[in-house]
Amino acid sequence: MKKKFILMGLALGLHSAYAQETISPAGPQSKPVFLFGGTIHIGNGKVIENGSIVFDKGKIIAIGTLVPPASASVTTIHLEGKHVYPGIIVPDSDLGLIEFESVRATIDAREVGEMNPSVRSLIAYNTDSKVINTLRSNGILLAQITPKGGIISGTSSVVQLDAWNWEDAAYKTDNGLHFFMPRQSGGGRRGPNGAEAPKTALDQVEGVRTFFREAKAYLQESKHTATNLKFEAMRPLFKKDQKLFIHCDLVKEMLIAIDFAKEFDLDVTIVGGADSWQIADLLKQANISVILNQPHSLPIMQDDDVDQPYKTAAQLQKAGVLYCLSNEGFWQQRNLGFEAGTAATYGLTKEEALSAVTINAAKILGIDKQTGTLEVGKDANITVSDGDLLDMKSSVIIHAFIQGREINLDNKQKQLSEKYHKKYGL
């Protein structure tokens, strides 16, 4: 209980003398926790006013309007006027792979070479990155760590953000393979440029197709004189134990992605999908999900509706496409909730917007059995905010739990703030 008071103190802007720049992960949940009196946003659209939620041994065991027992064996937290949400899930990030964007020594996100299916992000994920704590304190509890170099960049894993090392952090290991499709229409930073660009890009895609066909054929035969690690790494993909994340934005690219899914019978998610609103029905029909490019983007073309990126999520929602929201980079991820807020301003309901950064992401990343909503049996990945989580002026996180463990919401930035508040006597 003492620890909890410290944390609450921090959140209220008081200052703890115990704050350290190095923040320890919490120990396992030792006794049941009863959150009581808050507005509970389940994540699936439902809201329970003055609700309660109980979790033990890391799992949610009850949710509703129960009254907490007066027992010392249960930790009760009163949350009247506060809001309770599932933890936000970040898809497609290089969090923990980069510490400073401009310092090469701190960058482990892009391996050299075009076809690297055997490269795995998880082992480079740095649990000691100072950035991670600044995400947790904004309610972000899980993230998909994605390698980003070349065309087939490697395999991502989902991590939880309160860990001693990457083995602890692993939440879903090697959940997907990533295909960064060369830009099929010239222009942009990815893929070829110039007049021949579209043809070159198409040739590159054909190269990937050939690679997949050869890999598939290779895997039909169990004995090989020489082991091909790249092909071996594709085995879970073809067994559908893994998803294929195809990073692309333009319509033709997405059509190619749909075609890939069909030819190889793969579970495909489009990452980016800036123009997905144009083919939402097709995506729905082909059962392709989308990790949508951040709403806080400029429109692609100057004639586009000025609010197009803001409203794309609502268009996908309306068409019934499974989608979640993403954000660029790693440190930027702390604003993912506000990306959802903007999507809510432009057509989503607030609960739909919440789903777009929680349960939808969980479904797409393949972790919806364990997390994504506040439902009995799922991991207690819970965040508690002083006000509306999706609106920055009121989004102040006062508690967060990962697998039932109440995590430390301190971070380096809070500590520096505190240090200088003291200096100026503020």
Place this chain on the structure above:
Amino acid sequence: MKKAFEKPGIALLSRCLAYAMNRHRSKLLMLGLLATATYANAQETFPVNGIADPRERCFAFTHATIVKDAQTVLNNATLVIRDGKIIDVGPSASIPKDAVVLDCKGKYIYPSFVDIFSNYGLSDAKKGGSAWNAPPQFLSNTKGPYGWNQAIKSEINAADVFAVDDSKASPLREIGFGTVLTQQQDGIARGTAALVTLATERENTVVLREKAAAGYSFDKGSSTQNYPNSLMGSIALLRQTYLDAQWYKSQTGKEGLNLSLQAWNNNQQLPQIFEVADKWDAIRADKIGDEFGVQYIIKAGGNEYQRINEIAATKATFILPLNFPGAMDVEDPNDARFVSLASMKHWEMAPTEPAAFEKANIPFCLTAADLKDTKQFLANLRKAIEYGLTPAKALEALTKTPATLIKSYDKVGSLETGKLANFLITSGPVFEEKTIIFQNWVQGHKYSLKTDGWNDIRGVYSVTTTPGGTYNVEVKGSVTAPSIAVLQQDTLPGKLEIDGKLVSLSIPLAKNSKSTVRLSGILGATNWEGTGVDTSGNPVKWTASFVKAIPEKTDTKKTNAPTVGPLYFPFNGYGWEKLPQQQDLLIRNATVWTNEKDGVLQNTDVLIRGGKIAQVGKNLPAGNAKVVDGTGKHLSAGIIDEHSHIAISSGVNESSQSVTAEVRIADVVNPEDVNIYRQLSGGVTASHLLHGSANAIGGQSQLIKLRWGQTAEGLKVDNWDPFIKFALGENVKQSNWGDRNTVRFPQTRMGVEQVYVDAFTRAREYDKQGPNKRRDLELDALSEILNHKRFITCHSYVQSEINMLMHVADSFHFRVNTFTHILEGYKVADKMKAHGAGAGTFADWWAYKMEVQDAIPYNAAIMDKVGVITAINSDDAEMARRLNQEAAKTVKYGGLSEEEALKLVTLNPAKLLHMDSRMGSIKVGKDADVVLWTDNPLSIYAKAAVTIVDGVIEFDRDSDLQLRSRIATERNRLIQLMLAEKKKGAPVKKATFVPDEIYHCEDLQGGHQMGIVF
């Protein structure tokens, strides 16, 4: 009739021989026939190989329709030339005995065209710029006593390096040109241009004027030197060179011989031609000219019709290219998406450019420059005529106007005695589609372009074969490719072939008959005659005599100029057809965030009159004001972005030197950036456009208001204290520029301090120099800082450097007005307050480079609480659209009140920019720059419903919806037109995705530096 009278191969060979001979032939002995010239026995230095072959080349062209100039047409007139000049012209011109007479009955004779924008006979400029990742080059690598900058090539004279080139001359003669002004099109100052004819003769006779003009541009061409690497740098370099040249002339300089400046000064007496890329550059060039008393002739970019009033105001004469853009391939709708409405509209409207100039009474000439295929010139000219250019104006623009501009109308540009014998013989009015240009004479040398059709043999002939009979044969079809038919009971098609003067005929005698009478003969002056065989193969003799002409069917259908879509201001899908006007507005019953003592007022009205806030209160009478219902909405002052890089053309950084105080964003404001409109939709009303952060002392900045549709000048805020951008830290010391960029001073923060101390020491001493000093634009700007007339906004990150700059400023007795970015401002907030510096920062950015490792989102709140005037700014075109949200983060991080938070993007930036007496709050008398929000402006759920600048509604959601549907309709209309163009077989270009150029602090022209921004 496909063969020419003269076989092309032979024609070429004979021409080459003539050329070769001429090069080694003594000049002709001239007879003193001309009153204007007395020729002595013209001797020559060039030896002759073989027998001398002196000729006077006297020709008379009789019975022609002679178009002397665009105003004067002489019917049935004669043109007489001798030795390359016109010696007589008129209906009664006497024909010398030694003249070769050419009957030009039915023909037209025109002065040949003059193109004053050409690089004929010169080599193409090498592609410039330094190699990727090359180490910096600070000074010119031109060898010799020239100036410091390699892009100032005023010492280059085209005549010195000009070489006759028949392969280039011939295509130009084909389209009617006889004379060109040729210039090495390379560099910012390009030296002198030579006036030359397109005769394939020795250079000595072809060059008419050695130095006929001087050329300029904003493009540094083949220069490998770093400076300038932005448009604003090019402008600064030109301005400084004018000043340096004046100083050099005054002989006070002690720098020694400078051939570049010497040539620059000498070139000033010549006509000054400035090549630009587009309408805005034309206006920019003219502005430089105004400053230094030069009226440029401007070679246009092709889109000037979009701003014809502003173009007219330059008072310049223009040289217009006719390289109208081709259609894009929009067949595939997913590709069509990548073609902007603006580019489709330009495709449709580009051919209206010459007509627009004519209509606006702006003098202009035409050039074949920029055409990928020179042959396209006349077709495009006809297109321009179809779109409203009058033929007379077109002729003037190709003859008198260019000749007069380069002071050579005494030589070329019309057909008058004494001028060069440069003329065209055509079959009819020169610009008509059916007209054939038969011959192009240059300096009295004939260049035969086409011989077919010189004689119009069409008509009804009586053909008599002996033995045999007489048949009526009709020769019809086009003049260059006639065909025949025999007129029996049926009209039977026959065959006609003409090769020079030889003719063969094949005449059927009955319908479906397989055998024909086959005749072969010669086209005589009166009759045709020859021999042949009849249908049975028996030999015959034959003659054909002309009976009567076939009346020509005249095309009476008069075609009107095609209708084109409306112009938009700016030329963008979201542009206005008619600029919105300031109006009196009453915003009724809103929640008003005043930013004043009154705080937030509920159910309050705000009256706007004459672009100012006139009244704030309850239940105000509307009078004539338009009422805007604010019920349930919030009204705030417009957002001011203290750090923006939108609306800037061709480079935000002049990154080539550590001190570039001379460059000015004001010179390169781009009022057409769609981000202006997008930011209006996010409630932004003013933006401080900053130079980037690539050097310690960057360029001068510009405050604009987002007046969508105005020109660059119209965007600028008047009576504003000027600012300049400084920068510290990693960018300045090039930490992230790659391993080659390790030589520019400074490479450490220690060096950065010395850059400032040095710069301000030089400025202080410059201030003390007498009135005859060399005016230095860089030191002028620094001197303004020392004299508190210009203010600094400085890119900064870590506390040591922030501290340092305040010390430097203190020691030179000025104040650092604003630290921007200032992510460690929270560490030195007390010192900043003491110094009087303000802060413009990001809400929560960090981790993008080493020097932001201690950046914290509490920064703004801490500085604000300490008493530093603090703003939140964008440095990013996307984030600027939601600066209200960024401000709201200070409520979350640091606990500012909502009212105080909103001030961080409204009143506080106004204070930092010294504009708080006019902007930043809702107070009577201030500018009516306000935003009506759908919700609490600090909430993520708020949208700007209406954005008002100076009492003009610049954005509202309803009009925005209308614009979207207008875009869709207009796009569809133009796509259909482009599809039709493709169907007609016109070449189309594949549409590819070209993202708009968006700038951040660290961006260099044409790309991001190492992929890292901010």
